[in-house]
Amino acid sequence: MHVCGDGARTAPGMREEFRALCRRHVPDADGTAAGRWLNGLAADGRYAEDAYPAGRPWRGRTVAAS
Numbered sequence: 076m077h078v079c080g081d082g083a084r085t086a087p088g089m090r091e092e093f094r095a096l097c098r099r100h101v102p103d104a105d106g107t108a109a110g111r112w113l114n115g116l117a118a119d120g121r122y123a124e125d126a127y128p129a130g131r132p133w134r135g136r137t138v139a140a141s
Contacts, residue, residue, distance in 0.1 A: 076116070082126030093122070 078089045093116075094109035101108070116122035 076122050077125065078123070079125040080127075082124075082128055086124050086126040089124070 076093075078086060080086060080089075090113060093113050094106065097109035097112045098104050098106070101112070104112070113122060
């Protein structure tokens with residue numbers, strides 16, 4: 076998955092939505108487990124963010140999930 080957008084709103088919102096998906100679909104997953112899952116996707120190169128400062132598109136940097 077590649078998420079591109081505003082680092083102040085889009086990136087944090089997408090991270091939370093992916094964590095919420097994990098909590099909904101993985102039995103007994105809590106917030107900590109969902110965070111580990113998302114970080115694992117990033118470490119494996121399966122999740123990347125191309126986030127830029129608010130109001131400054133196309134000057135972004137790729138960051139791992141936090």
